[in-house]
Amino acid sequence: MKILVAVKRVVDFNVRIQVKADGSGVASDGVKMSMNPFDEIAVEEALRLKEAGKAEEVIAITIGPKASQEQLRTALAMGADRAIHVETDEDIQPLTAARILNAIIDKEEPKIVMLGKQAIDDDNNQTAQMLAALANWPQATFASQLEVDGDVANVTREVDAGLETIAVDLPAVISADLRLNEPRYVKLPDIMKAKRKPIDTFTLADLGVEAAASVKVLKTSAPATRQAGIKVETVDELVVALKERGLF
Amino acid sequence: MPEYKAPQRDMMFVLNDIINVSELAELPGFEDATPDIVQGVVDEAAKIIENTIAPLNETGDREGCRFDNGMVTAPAGFKEAYQLYSESGWTGLDKSIDFGGQGLPYTLATAVSDMLCAGNDAFSLYPGLTNGACEALMEHGSQELQDTYLEKLTTGEWTGTMCLTEPQAGSDLSQVRTRAIDQNDGTYLIEGTKIFITGGEHDFVDNIIHLVLARLPDAPAGVKGISMFVVPKFMVDSDGNPGARNPVVCASIEEKMGIHGSSTCVMSFENATGYLIGNANEGLRYMFTMMNLARLMVGLQGLGVAERATQGAIEYAKERKQATAINGGETIIHHPDVRRMLMTMKALTEGCRMVAYDTAKHYDISKAHPDESVRKTANDRVELMTPICKAFATDVGCEVASLGVLVLGGAGYIRESGMEQYIRDAKIFCIYEGTNTIQALDLVGRKMKMNLPQTFIKEMINDLAAESGNDELGFIVEPMQAALNLLDKTTQWLTAAALEDPQNPAATAVEYLTMYSLVTHGHFWIKAARAALAKQDDDFYKGKLATARFFTNKILPRIYGLAPVIMAGSESVMTAEEDWL
Structure with missing residues (x-):
């Protein structure tokens, strides 16, 4: 069984985000970039399945500019067997990402596609669901526990009401939540070995996918700084003040 | 913390x-x-x-x-x-x-x-x-x-130690008394007591490998009669595994001011079996192989503690509200003197990082470059920078750790803040692997005889000439021109004064090392400012350029207090007789 794990290059979670002066986006020049933390959990889970003898091969995939290979190298250093880089400088939105992954499914025929439940840059939380629809596969999102039993995956999901356990037939799309596992520390010799593992590169054209942006970003701006509050003497004054602001 | x-x-x-x-x-x-x-x-x-x-x-x-019964x-x-x-x-x-x-x-x-x-x-x-x-x-x-x-x-499955110091042999290793007797079977019996042995005993690993300085019975007196031996805690059997216990035991551990997590041991060698490294009586030279790297490592400890104290102080100053500042800011980071302290911490810490990494790169070149003359030049740089990396970065460690406590005020003095630990940890870095005085004496003695400080001053002056047309860098280039001229002049004075009276360099070496280090930092701040100038749309580079300005205006001028002190020589230091103190 093959597992395909999608990883995304994002600004590291420790970095204080700066909006570019012209409002065209978020500054990423010289900023520390990392693998999306939820994707790291997805990679870890795939590796654990392989180590438990449930899978034969783990393939990491990313979509993005040349530098995204750094994140593939991280996945390879963690233990993925090989990687696929769909190289593009275009802004890739969830539907495009799902179409690309669907095209790779046709090539690789994995039994499981694992992703982080969302990426911490745009927080869309859409790619896994869209991919399941395009591939016409079952989906198990927000996984906090995963057991593979033959052709079925038993997945405990974190839902609003608590935990829900479902069984999905494989092949399936599974998205990882925070508590699924704690990713391992990469060993130095594995960083070196990762350099020698293969990365296949495709363009969007190779896969017959266009980077059609269905959502257009008009402007990016930092949240307005919070204004100082006012003090009111009585409840009546409070009600008046709230009404003036249309809050009551 | x-x-x-x-x-x-x-x-x-x-x-x-x-x-x-x-x-x-x-x-x-x-x-x-x-x-x-x-x-x-x-x-x-x-x-x-x-x-x-x-x-x-x-x-x-x-x-x-x-410590309990020989175990740590x-x-x-x-x-x-x-x-x-x-x-x-x-x-x-x-x-x-x-x-x-x-x-x-x-x-x-x-x-x-x-x-x-x-x-x-x-x-x-x-x-x-x-x-x-x-x-x-x-x-x-x-x-x-x-x-x-x-x-x-290499894999860390076992750890190693350096057993040099004895109660009567600290900075002066000629006093080493630990004895080694040739058993004529390829082994030696080692007998003596070593103190201040870092990692001499602990519970991490299956074997601890001690490198020990000792004297053979017929050895010449002084440092020319010291040999180096390998003494394993457990004898290694033919399969490479730890076997019989070798009689090298931890007699006690020290109660120290800081670095409490590190075990500092008194090691007793009770006719332990050892193996000679290299040739007899050449141990001191071999010891310096360890020591030079250890000195660079201690410099990184100074840098490390400075970094940690700086992070802690900046974080606190951004949150602590206390008296509205002149600029209207509510948190203490807006108060000019708090800002002065934080900028000092940041500038010194980042300067030490530049010097440390640059020295490391020269070390790599000195080992790996195919051209022998390039290797030699790089090795000269490492030799020059070793006392600077060690002594100045550890002085910085102490200064920055101390400022770190001050930024937090009373809270910094309280253990819970975590800041006072840095002061206690930092002090030892100025002491071990050759005190900072030893480093300064190395700079004005051996390194000056090799002409290394003089050569690098010339190199810095040449580099500066290349920047002289750059108006945007004028803020640092011009002060550095003056600083380099003064350093050159001070160096010449010191060389001449050393011939007159060897107490002159000995009494001013520490100040000279500080002055030399500050100008060296300036040399690297020019590089930092040049790199940052091109990228002024980003907070990191804005901060870098601002720090280069701060260094130039507020730290580099320290040399103007040091130069006259150095050129006053040793006279007023040594005039008072022993009994007058």
Whole structure:
């Protein structure tokens, strides 16, 4: 069984985000970039399945500019067997990402596609669901526990009401939540070995996918700084003040 | 205690923009040190250090090491963290691939040590001392000794020590009395007592390999009669595994001011079996192989503690509200004197990082460059910078740790803040592996005789000439011109004054080292300012340029207080007779 794990290059979670002066986006020049933390959990889970003898091969995939290979190298250093880089400088939105992954499914025929439940840059939380629809596969999102039993995956999901356990037939799309596992520390010799593992590169054209942006970003701006509050003497004054602001 | 976050932005800035680390991959043997590997190493080392080793800094300080009947137990968590660290391959980063290392440049090991020291200075000593033992065995040990010990030391499965100091032999190793008797079977019996032995005994590993300075019965007096021996805690059997216990025992551990997580042992060699390294009576030279690297390592400990104190102080100053500042700011970071302290901390810390990494790069060139003359020039730079990296960075460690407590005010004096630990930890860095006085004497003595400080002054002056047309850098270039002229003049004065009276350099060496270090920092701040100027749309580079200005206006002028002090020589220092004190 093959597992395909999608990883995304994002600004590291420790970095204080700066909006570019012209409002065209978020500054990423010289900023520390990392693998999306939820994707790291997805990679870890795939590796654990392989180590438990449930899978034969783990393939990491990313979509993005040349530098995204750094994140593939991280996945390879963690233990993925090989990687696929769909190289593009275009802004890739969830539907495009799902179409690309669907095209790779046709090539690789994995039994499981694992992703982080969302990426911490745009927080869309859409790619896994869209991919399941395009591939016409079952989906198990927000996984906090995963057991593979033959052709079925038993997945405990974190839902609003608590935990829900479902069984999905494989092949399936599974998205990882925070508590699924704690990713391992990469060993130095594995960083070196990762350099020698293969990365296949495709363009969007190779896969017959266009980077059609269905959502257009008009402007990016930092949240307005919070204004100082006012003090009111009585409840009546409070009600008046709230009404003036249309809050009551 | 403030949480440690590896300053990866600054580290990558120094690696890429200041020392151009990518050049290392062009050296034979370092082909693997490509930019992606450099980034990967820094990223992954940062994770393991931030999450598993740094959190033990405060608990290690509180708990300390425990001694019971010859056994030493390190603070809770140290053993597990060490095992994770060594099993993840980090101890072998720059060690020979022939013995299970990764063969990466020392520069990368320096970047990792920067983080390891900042994360947990006490912890960093265990792998740090092992490095020195590896280096000495690699350079001077027989094939047999290398085959027996190097792989286990490289992988960190065993640790190493440096057993030099004895009660009567501290800075003066000519006083070493530990005896070695040739058994005429390839082994020696070692008898004597060593003190202040870092990592002499602990509970992390199956075997501890001591490198011991001792005297053969017929050895000449003084440092020319010192030999170096390998003394394992457990004899190594023919399969390479620890066997019979060798009679080298830990008699006690010291109660120290700081670095409580590091075990500092009195080691008693009771006719323990040892093996001679290299030739008899050449131990001091071999010792310097360990010592030079150990000095650079201690410099990184100074840098590390400065980084950690700076992070803690900045974090606090951004949150603590106390009296509206003149500019209307509510948090104390807006108060000019708090800002002065923070900028001082930032400028000194970042300066030390630039000098340390640059020295590391020269070390790699001195080992790996195909051209012998290039190797020699690079080695000269390492020789010159070793006392500067060691002494100035550890002085900075103390100054910055002390400012760190002050920024927090009364809260800083309270243990819970975590800031006072840095002062206690930092002081030893000025003392061990050759006190900062010894470093300064090395600079004005041996290094000055080799003409090294003078040569680098010329190099700095030449580099400066290349910048003289750059108006945007004028703010630092002009003051540096004056500073270099004064340093040159002071150096010439010192050279002449040394001939008149050797007490002149001896009494002013510490001030001279500080002056030399400040100008050296200026040399690197020009590089930093040049790199930052091009990228002024980003807060990091804005901060870098602002720090270069602060250094120029507020720190570099310290030399104008030092030059006259140096040129006043030794007279007023030595006039008072012993009984007058």
